Amino acid sequence: MVSSKCPPIGHFVCLNLLFYTLVYYKKKSHIETDLIHGGARFNETSSLVPPIYQTSTYYASESAEQYLETATAVSPSYFYHRHGNPVNNQAADLIAKWEGKSHGLLTSTGMAAISTAILSALNAGDHIIVQHSHYSATSLLFRQVLPKYGIEVSFVDQTDNQAFERALKSTTRLIYLESPSNPNLAISDLQFIAHLAKEHGILTICDNTFSSPINQRPHDFGIDVVIHSATKYLGGHSDLSAGVICASESFIAQAWKHMVVLGTSLAAFDAWLLLKGLRTLNLRVKQINENALKLAQWLEKQDKVDQVVYCGLPSHPQHDLVKRQMKGFTGIITITLTGSSAKEKFLFAQSVLTRLKLFSNAASLGSVESLIVHPASMWGNNHNAEEKVKAGIDEGMLRLSVGIENIVDLMADLHQALNT
Structure with a gap:
């Protein structure tokens, strides 16, 4: 006192x-402080950095009553690794807090988080509304997997609010969103859709991977469940695969039961790496945001670039909505190269990829290093021609994930690749 x-x-x-x-x-x-000190109650040791619990099994409790309580608890820290782990729980708690949710659950990959959350919410005979544009593996889940189990899927244009309303059915149980979407950076009106869903007693899930809680919190607009591929911005160093589900206590309890049955829990070492990456999340994302905005503005002036799509540019077709929903604009930029035909664009895109020195032609995003991919090649086998058009995938499109390198060096690398 x-x-x-x-x-x-x-x-x-x-x-x-x-x-x-x-x-x-x-x-x-x-957040700067909490990313360092948050979730400390899960570290019951005197170690400044939480230890890696490299064990599958913990000693049984002293009494049968205690054992039964631990064995049936949701995500216990000390029972069996598939059920829970101290570092897993610490990282999940920290992410959930900054997504505005009371509880979190880590999974082995981003797709494990997506599939676990969706399967926790749906049963055979249910209907789900999704977007045309999603991460490729998520699209495959909707197109090829869920229908096999008697779940009806409707695809809509995420930029058209009324399309969601028109797609509603008496059996609709879930609206699944990804905003900004991968790879075309389309935006879903989170507040409108959350309100629509609540009016009809429908659950909402939003994949917030592209933004991270630094740039956007779907919870603030009424979204029920927030998920991430923690492999990306949350981990941030291209050294782990993980996913996270953030939601209410009751939903996490339901998701946890599915995770235990499906075996999608995260390994102890990856959880430790994730917690380590979270310490610098705020610093990394702020620098990435700054680099990406400068790079997007520079790319708009390049003759060999036909179109630049970036959430922070006034030229983004939904820029007003972006400004209402997002506090920062992420490190993802999508460009379309010039060309008189699809084949010409494809060949130009491939030649640019081979000439880049700093941008690595590699999958994933959200890392400290800058990455670039050709979506039409990366997702070519997962979309037919019509689906590519609806998803906004062009043969001359390149998706850039901007890192924390010096911006002058990144511009120089792209300049020589575009003009050599």
């Missing part, structure tokens, strides 16, 4: 100390 006997010269200091003490006790922590 602050003493009431502060000397006159110390009144200002004492008042400031009192203010910060009140802020602390009200737990109004800032």
